[in-house]
Amino acid sequence: EAQVTQNPRYLITVTGKKLTVTCSQNMNHEYMSWYRQDPGLGLRQIYYSMNVEVTDKGDVPEGYKVSRKEKRNFPLILESPSPNQTSLYFCASRGSVGTAGYEQYFGPGTRLTVT
Amino acid sequence: QQQVKQSPQSLIVQKGGISIINCAYENTAFDYFPWYQQFPGKGPALLIAIRPDVSEKKEGRFTISFNKSAKQFSLHIMDSQPGDSATYFCAASIGRRYSTLTFGKGTMLLVSP
Numbered sequence A: 001e002a003q004v005t006q007n008p009r010y011l012i013t014v015t016g017k018k019l020t021v022t023c024s025q026n027m028n029h030e031y032m033s034w035y036r037q038d039p040g041l042g043l044r045q046i047y048y049s050m051n052v053e054v055t056d057k058g059d060v061p062e063g064y065k066v067s068r069k070e071k072r073n074f075p076l077i078l079e080s081p082s083p084n085q086t087s088l089y090f091c092a093s094r095g096s097v098g099t100a101g102y103e104q105y106f107g108p109g110t111r112l113t114v115t
Numbered sequence B: 001q002q003q004v005k006q007s008p009q010s011l012i013v014q015k016g017g018i019s020i021i022n023c024a025y026e027n028t029a030f031d032y033f034p035w036y037q038q039f040p041g042k043g044p045a046l047l048i049a050i051r052p053d054v055s056e057k058k059e060g061r062f063t064i065s066f067n068k069s070a071k072q073f074s075l076h077i078m079d080s081q082p083g084d085s086a087t088y089f090c091a092a093s094i095g096r097r098y099s100t101l102t103f104g105k106g107t108m109l110l111v112s113p
Helices: none
Strands: A004-007 A010-013 A019-025 A031-038 A042-051 A054-057 A076-078 A087-094 A110-114 B004-007 B010-014 B019-025 B033-038 B045-050 B056-059 B062-067 B072-077 B086-092 B107-112
Touching: A004 A087, A010 A019, A019 A031, A019 A087, A019 A110, B004 B086, B010 B019, B019 B086, B019 B107, B033 B062, B045 B056, B045 B062, B045 B072, B072 B086
Parallel strands: A010 A110, B010 B107
Antiparallel strands: A004 A019, A019 A076, A031 A042, A031 A087, A042 A054, A087 A110, B004 B019, B019 B072, B033 B045, B033 B086, B056 B062, B062 B072, B086 B107
């Protein structure tokens, strides 16, 4: 089954304790991205990656890091989480235009609480 | 600066009625306009999308109307059903490069039985 998986699904942590949210897709997609969803603000892009070793900032990258060492994986790293990073996080992937079209496939989400 | 403005924030429609959600954009370089549907506890899923070379696209009970000159597009849900109750997001992207989606803030739709 074609899917984007994220782990963990729920995480409660304390300020300053480094954490990583993993994202993996099994569709051989080149493009992957991370979004955060907050009430009243919709979905905002954090980082995206066009391919292995190619990443770029989205609209709200402050406080986050990413890496893309393998095509299927795109982890999101919070090196020193703060309470304002409490949010619902989504990973998404998309194939190249002309093959899979423009559709982005989203993972199930990771609900992060930073106290 | 919000590039895609979505309204209303919430909408209550009776079963069998028509649900209408509107979006307006500012960047004339946008050339792909999808709508995503999100159920509680799930990630958004593509519902229907349109390119600016057509004014309307219909898939079942869902229709996108697109007005290029007004820079507006809307989602119409005909014969709305309780199972349509979800949050709907419009989005826009520039398709010739990596399609960074710019999302509207979402509309929470409740279809009453």
